[in-house]
Amino acid sequence: MPTPARQRIAAVDLTPVAFKDLPLLNAVGVHEPHAIRTVVEVRTDEGLTGLGETYGDTAHLDRLRRAAELIVGTDAWDLNAVAGQVRAALAGDAGAGGHGMAGMVTNSSTADAVFSPFEVACLDIQGKATGLPVSTLLGGAVRDRVDYSAYLFYKWAGHPDAEPDSWGAALDPDGLVAQARRMIDEYGFSAIKLKGGVFPPDEEIAAIRALRQAFPEHPLRLDPNAAWTVPTSVRVGRELDGVLEYLEDPTPGIEGMAEVARQVSMPLATNMCVVSFADLDPGIRQRAVRVVLSDHHFWGGLRRSTLLAGICETFGVRLSMHSNSHLGISLAAMTHLAAATPNLNYACDTHWPWKSADEDVVKPGALTFEAGAVAVPTGPGLGVELDRDALGRLHEQYLECGIRDRDDTGYMKRVDPSYELKKPRW
Numbered sequence: 001m002p003t004p005a006r007q008r009i010a011a012v013d014l015t016p017v018a019f020k021d022l023p024l025l026n027a028v029g030v031h032e033p034h035a036i037r038t039v040v041e042v043r044t045d046e047g048l049t050g051l052g053e054t055y056g057d058t059a060h061l062d063r064l065r066r067a068a069e070l071i072v073g074t075d076a077w078d079l080n081a082v083a084g085q086v087r088a089a090l091a092g093d094a095g096a097g098g099h100g101m102a103g104m105v106t107n108s109s110t111a112d113a114v115f116s117p118f119e120v121a122c123l124d125i126q127g128k129a130t131g132l133p134v135s136t137l138l139g140g141a142v143r144d145r146v147d148y149s150a151y152l153f154y155k156w157a158g159h160p161d162a163e164p165d166s167w168g169a170a171l172d173p174d175g176l177v178a179q180a181r182r183m184i185d186e187y188g189f190s191a192i193k194l195k196g197g198v199f200p201p202d203e204e205i206a207a208i209r210a211l212r213q214a215f216p217e218h219p220l221r222l223d224p225n226a227a228w229t230v231p232t233s234v235r236v237g238r239e240l241d242g243v244l245e246y247l248e249d250p251t252p253g254i255e256g257m258a259e260v261a262r263q264v265s266m267p268l269a270t271n272m273c274v275v276s277f278a279d280l281d282p283g284i285r286q287r288a289v290r291v292v293l294s295d296h297h298f299w300g301g302l303r304r305s306t307l308l309a310g311i312c313e314t315f316g317v318r319l320s321m322h323s324n325s326h327l328g329i330s331l332a333a334m335t336h337l338a339a340a341t342p343n344l345n346y347a348c349d350t351h352w353p354w355k356s357a358d359e360d361v362v363k364p365g366a367l368t369f370e371a372g373a374v375a376v377p378t379g380p381g382l383g384v385e386l387d388r389d390a391l392g393r394l395h396e397q398y399l400e401c402g403i404r405d406r407d408d409t410g411y412m413k414r415v416d417p418s419y420e421l422k423k424p425r426w
């Protein structure tokens with residue numbers, strides 16, 4: 001058994017990959033036919049490999065490459081040293097963006113987003129070196145299953161010029177209820193989130209009411225990704241008071257959210273205005289949100305996310321979890337983090353059902369949904385194994401698909417040249 005005392009990082013491999021995505025609509029456009037990610041493999045002198053997964057956009061990939069060079073030689077147990085090397089690699093890079101969130105999250109911390117997959121990979125190594133699951137390294141699992149929510153999207157029947165996909169169109173309340181029914185039948189989810197900001201607010205209110213009628217017991221959330229003005233947010237917030245468990249990012253910015261919060265009684269949640277440690281002071285002081293959706297991909301990894309959880313607990317802010325289109329390494333990391341976060345108050349978001357079952361970079365079997373939850377892996381590290389053939393296939397797909405930066409707005413404009421990006425729209 002290798003000694004856990006020191007695991008020198010000997011090499012880092014970064015592999016951009018693309019996997020098929022469906023035409024999911026949101027406040028800034030529509031998902032392209034492929035989603036892109038980067039798979040991070042950190043190797044040690046002693047032959048252990050840790051896995052991480054992050055965004056695949058060009059600027060981010062470039063920053064990852066610079067950081068990867070500098071972390072070679074550091075100890076996978078010394079996460080502060082790894083973070084220091086990442087910061088050193090980024091020195092002079094004032095750039096923001098390029099994080100793969102289609103312009104929806106713009107002021108998250110670049111250093112935290114770049115550090116995150118290396119931290120996850122180092123924790124995977126630490127787990128493999130000690131035989132302990134990552135949840136134990138994070139302080140111990142307080143639950144052995146992590147609940148996820150049914151993440152509904154308005155969507156077209158298929159990508160333009162392609163056959164309709166198996167989910168078909170969901171452009172009205174009936175379509176969304178049918179989508180929710182299939183997702184709940186297949187995965188057993190016991191909470192529902194609707195991605196809004198696509199149609200005028202009254203249509204989305206009608207959709208929520210239809211979901212409430214069809215699923216009387218499921219907690220509901222609506223997330224228009226800041227597509228509404230303050231007055232629109234207040235009106236919708238009042239109309240849906242008592243119907244939603246929370247309203248996510250109705251309007252842009254901490255000040256706007258705080259103004260809405262003063263006028264509606266239901267909790268407001270965010271993964272757009274409080275997205276880094278620098279946002280916590282103004283966000284909490286101004287009482288802009290009662291729920292923060294954490295996301296280890298931009299909050300600086302799993303340990304920084306548990307720090308966020310502690311700060312939220314101290315100030316009485318509740319915690320949920322955000323997702324973007326992702327593969328199995330991210331699902332494993334999210335599940336370990338959620339398991340080790342006592343004050344996680346809601347079922348986590350996941351885009352998992354939108355991914356083809358036959359496309360992943362991890363071998364099947366380690367992560368399965370049952371009754372809307374994923375059992376926390378109990379093997380060493382993240383508990384998932386890289387499928388090298390699949391990694392190669394998805395890398396080929398990345399090379400062939402031509403997508404280098406997520407661009408929901410550009411894709412929408414190619415399909416509908418009259419489309420205009422408006423923030424807020426209503």
Ligand SMILES: O=C([O-])C(=O)C[C@H](O)[C@@H](O)C(=O)[O-]
Pocket residue numbers: 024025026101102104195223225271322323324325349
């Ligand atoms: O909760 C959120 O804001 C998201 O999940 C952001 C994502 O980018 C989502 O809008 C998407 O995948 O289109």
Ligand SMILES: [Mg+2]
Pocket residue numbers: 223225248249270271272322
């Ligand atoms: Mg959101």
